[in-house]
Amino acid sequence: MSKVSLPPHVHKVTSGGREYFYYQEGRGTPHAGERIRLPNDPQTPEFWHxxxxxQGTFGPTPTGTIGALIDAYEVAWxxxxxxxxxxxxxxxxxxxxPIRAAWENLPASEIRPKHVDALIRKIGMETPGAANNTLDAFKAMCAWANGPVELMIHDPTKGVHRFAKGEGHPPWTPEQLAFAEENFTGVLRRWYFLSRYTGQRISDAVRLGPNDEDDGGFSLPQKKxxxxxxxxxxxxxxxxxxxxERRPGPYLLQEEGKSKGKPFGPxxxxxxxxxxxxxxxxxxGAxxxxxxxNAVIRxxxxxxxxxxxxxxxxMSVEMVEHYCRYADRKASGQEVLREFRERQEAKIVKPLKNGKGK
Structure with missing residues (x-):
């Protein structure tokens, strides 16, 4: 069996070549609690229920619930x-x-596309991006559950659509870029230059350091x-x-407080x-x-x-093109304007029979 992360107070015992799982709080201490045998497969909903x-959850807990499927999906990663x-x-x-909050103890077999659509629409009324991310995560889980593990026999996300993409996070204006370049100091300035000229997410920019330099560039697996x-x-x-300063570790270190000298989190x-x-x-707005x-458009x-x-x-090619739509339109418009001016100039300067202009 592949290695999985077990929750607190759960331990594994191997005997006779087989694995057995138990739950016991305070194991190995004078205050050890009751030792409770668990199902043998931590990748099943039954195990997590x-x-x-x-842990003290009372009342019947059906094994085919949405909450159980989420637990099983996460442990299977x-x-x-x-x-x-x-x-x-x-x-x-x-x-x-949000899926767990809405339907944790409901049987997965009873969740239909109309229910998923209603929840996604409700979330999307305020935050379309979060609604899309929720739908994507649920789709991924349902695809897994409908696969070889056979924990579901229908897809409740079928036909449920994402919200249309917005314009995305706007690039900083030329005025904002100029202000940052002239006024940012210390770690904020270092973060700004790393972000602007590498185009990395904040979660990756804070991790960049000398050890990530590779023959004139940075090479670092993106966290996301x-x-x-x-x-x-x-x-x-x-x-x-x-x-x-060149030293081991990230370029960005905290400059004050108890965490002074430690790396930044996003x-x-x-x-x-x-x-x-x-x-x-x-x-x-920045x-x-x-x-x-800004990095992509540049x-x-x-x-x-x-x-x-x-x-x-x-970044995916699709997202690059998404961010560059304005840049491409501007470039196309400028090219049209350039050609228009050249044609106008050609009409004004008419050649004479001897080849000279008027």
Whole structure:
């Protein structure tokens, strides 16, 4: 059996070549609780319902509930042939919570597309992005449950549609970029340059360090997707990096408080930026992810293809094209304007019979 993460107070005993699982609080201490035998397969809903009952969940807990399926799906992640990155696992856990909250103890066999559609529409009234993520996570779980594990025999997400994509996080305006470049200092400035010129998410920018440099670029598996782009270190970023201390670990370390000298987490870096943003009205509307859009658009204006940008930034070709729609439209419009002016000039300067203009 593939290795799985067991919950607190659950331990495994191997005897005679077979694995047995037990729940016991305070095991090995003078205050050890009752030892409760659990089902043998931690990848089944029955196992996780037995754990919840041992933890003190009272009343009948049917094994075919949505909550049981979510538990079984999460514990099966390490065994999947197509591995889920840690970032994807975190996202699925987060967006399966609304599903669990709505239907945890309901039999999975009773959930129909109309129920899923109603829930997704309800979430989408306020946050379409969260609704789409919830639907994606639930679709992934149902696809797994309808596969070889055969824990479901129907797909309650069939025919349920995602909300249309919005424009995404807007890129920073030229004024916002100029302000940041002129006024950001310390760790905030280092984060800004890393984000703007590599196009990495905040969760990856905070992890970049000298050990990730690779022959003129950065190479680091992305936390969310596991994709390993190769990000060129452009001259603007290279000039900034020349002033940074080179040492093991990430470039971004906390500068104050009890955690001084420790690496940043994404949320901590967000808080540092947000604190600065509140001080300056010019930064209103700017978000860290917008710098990802700036990086992509900058590369598009430089003439790189969507495939090349995808390799450099670690973004899907589809998303590259999504972010670059405005840039492409502007470039097309400018080309039309250039041709129009050339035609106008050609009409004004009419050639004479001797080949000279008037």
């Amino acid at each position: 037995a754990v919840r009952q041992a 390490p065994t999947l042939q197509r591995k889920l990155s840690e970032g994807t696992q975190d996202q699925y856990r987060r967006y399966l919570r 997707t596991g994709v390993r782009p190769w990000c060129p270190i452009f001259p603007e970023l290279e000039a900034e990096m020349a002033t940074w 949320n901590q870096m967000w808080k540092v930026f947000n604190k600065e943003r509140k001080k300056h009205p010019i930064l209103e 978000v860290p992810h917008g710098l990802r859009a 590369l598009r204006f430089a003439g790189y293809t969507a495939e090349q940008i995808s390799d450099m930034v670690g």
